[in-house]
Amino acid sequence: MIIHNELVLVIAHILNPEHIISYAEVVKHEEAFWHFSDRSAQTLWDAVNQLPGAANYEFLCRAIRFEVEPMTNPAFVYPDWKSNIDMALRESNCTVTKFFEVDAHEQWMSIIDRHLADTPALQIVRFYAVYHVAEIVQRDEEDCKDSRLEIDFAGELDIANMTLTSAKLEMDILRAMGRIGHVVRAGEISAYLDPVGMSMGIRTSLDTLCTAGLIVSQDYGTMARFSLTERGQQAVHA
């Protein structure tokens, strides 16, 4: 089983009761992906009422119009970095509404409600939905390979608390320095982590670690050497 994390950008347009909408807008958006707070409303026409003597309509309940955009998966070069979700959506022959409506009703609404609880006047809520995508490969009795996807909503991406790959690299460097010895050359760290050779990523991370006070650089002739500071050692042990 192979598991990927994929992102879907969700844009929710909030239209509260008594919001006025023109006839042209109703027609334009009638086929859009809608969620209505009044569960008896099935279509946009059920959720609006024509104003007397005018071509405009007003909303009778809270309505949310979703725009959904599956994001790229950088790990998949072919075809064109499309994500599993994007491919599944295209191959399923179903509309975006059908594909995501259960998640929208059961999962996305609580996220939107929380945003609205924080800021009731919001007219648009945007968030990245994180999906766990499991690619399950099975063999049938004739040993033919068959694979299927399981796509599960995990939650709203926490953009304030994100793990970065460079942070992982920095941690790998600290650990490598802890294992190799007290004072090490950049090349030794590079060889330990990546036999390919010194890369710019490692050089940049060494600079970052120096700036953060986790390692110190000592110039022994032409070859810079690095050692862990007390804080760096604490980070390694942590």
Place this chain on the structure above:
Amino acid sequence: MSGKQRELAVITAHIYRPGDVANFEDMLNAETDLWHFSDPEASCIWDVLVDEDARPDVTFASYAVHVTFEHVTNTQRWITDEYKSFLHEGAADDVANILNADLIFGVVELHISAVEAEERRHNYVTDELVEVVKLFGLFDVELHPRLDEFGMQESYTPQATFLGELDLTRLKVKATWLEVLMLRVLRDAGEIGLTAGGIGAALINKPDFTVDECVEAMNALERDQLIEERETTGGFPRERYVLTEYGQKVLHDHP
């Protein structure tokens, strides 16, 4: 009006090597984009291109990386109450306004090294070189007031700082609304904590949640180590739940 916000962008890096051919018009359009050249003498795209006489094609004389930004989306509220990203505000058009841009090229180099190492590991013999690298980049964007000729504030210049590449294998998700409510209840209970039933009772005045939803939320909080069980010994031993340090931090982020 000032502030800082975090934005996510898909970064695409096109890698050109000596001898690679490109379209002259494309290069003209990309002239002011973000470029990295291995030749330290090169300061712009025209320093690494040769054979301009052979238009519409031009040839690269040395290694170069061309970076563009796609799907730049701001999911936080922008200071102007709109969801404009730094790209729309022009920071990415002005490469001088992206701090730490060198780190982007560092990450791109790491991706290329990783692909090459993987091919060596599998003993692939291929002439195919990495041409494009894609990654999710994280930015902090700050607005700096821009003054007109009379010293009056005219508008704002956004300045973006590239923080690094998003690690897609370790994505963190926000606590749901119900989970945040539970965390608040446990915060109010303090060190003594609450039993599962106590948490349910404290949520009685909140919008309707089913028992299943509450159980699912508690399991998620415990799995993600935002709350932990603490066994009490007074009277009937009962499991009580308290906030962990990480739970307190999450609650601090979502007051």
